[in-house]
Amino acid sequence: MSDANAVPQFANRTAVLATMHGKEQVIAPLLAELGITVILPAQLNLAFNTDQFGTFSREVKRAGSQREAAQTKAKQAMQLTGLDLAIASEGAFGPHPALPYLPCNRELLLLLDGKAELEIWGEALSTATNFAQAEVHSLAEALQFAQKIGFPQHCLMLRSKDQLLKGITSEAELTSAVERGLTASAAVTLETDMRAHYNPQRMQVIQQATENLVQKLRQPCPNCGWPGFDIAERQPGLPCAWCHQPTELTLANIYGCQHCGHRQVETVASQADPAHCAYCNP
Ligand SMILES: [Zn+2]
Ligand SMILES: [Zn+2]
CATH class of the missing domain: 3.30.1490 (Dna Ligase; domain 1)
Structure with missing residues (x-):
């Protein structure tokens, strides 16, 4: 199938999705637009139990961070199927990082490309959750x-x-x-x-993370054209508007290419609100 919207590096490729909770219903259609066909291990008659990596009901504790859990799932799905493209998602629930009284749902979605050695992340943070x-x-x-x-x-x-x-x-x-x-x-x-197929609100946040991933896959490196040109580092030190001392706020985003190593600095803002300054507003 040739599609004008397909990203050349991903066109006509098959990705295994490491899930058993119906996440393909929101992930597969969006990745199809890039030229990627999503399949589940079960479609290849392979057993892949994602509960071994941790459950929300806590019978199995998640080993490592949210990112590490997604990485482990994607790598194992790749090994199991022999495919060179894998997708894994991992959700977490807890207080909102900026508004601790609000519960929030953070979803990460990883695309691991074994052929191009790329690791690209989609992310969504939502307070639209009934987690309780x-x-x-x-x-x-x-x-x-x-x-x-x-x-x-x-x-x-x-x-x-x-x-x-x-x-x-x-x-x-x-x-x-x-x-x-x-x-x-x-x-x-x-x-x-909170398993995705039992929680429509969470399924929507997974869809938002997928949209974020697709957007990143469509950001080509200005130097080599490879997909996934994305923020690799945030540089703090935005100067305070009053005293001009550096604050913890982001001064610049540094974009990086995982393929050729090209980097590009993008200034975010010029001055910080003194409310964020350690000297003016302690
Ligand atoms: Zn200041
Ligand atoms: Zn590049």
Whole structure:
């Protein structure tokens, strides 16, 4: 298939997507525009259990950082399939870095190109998440929490003294699980099930991360034309508008090419708001 929008380095290539949670529904159509066909290990009759790299429900703790987890998944999917292009995504939930009282969802999406030795990242940060948990003491409390998080479009998990029930998708299922849990103890914990296919809000953030990745893949290096010309480093030291001392704010973004090593400095702003200055606004 020849497509005017395809990026030459990726045209007619097949990428393995290291997922078992339906992420292909948002990732595959966007990468198809670049000329990449996305396949799952299961389509090649290969078993790839991404839960071995960590689960949101914490039965398996994630080894390393969010980035490292995505790198490990992509590399293993490449090894397993023998393909030279792999995509892996990794999500995290926690307080917003700038507004700690707001829960947020950060999604990373990695494209690993073994042929060109490229590692390109898409990223999205969103406060549009229903990530939450609550201890409930009655069925009424459970149903109230369920309504608040957008159940049953978004699914739930129930944690009780002796079990963890994931992927609760109907009110009947929820009711019986809560009633069973509350006969054994005074309270059970309900949590949003954050696996992508059970959480449409998270799926949307994964789509945003994919759009960000596609945008980066379309940024060619001005020197060699290779895709993925992107910010490699941020240089702090933006001078304060009042005292002209350097602040922690970004003075310049340094773009870099992973293929030829070309670098380009782009100044972001000329002066920092004194509110960010260690001398003027301690
Ligand atoms: Zn100052
Ligand atoms: Zn280059």
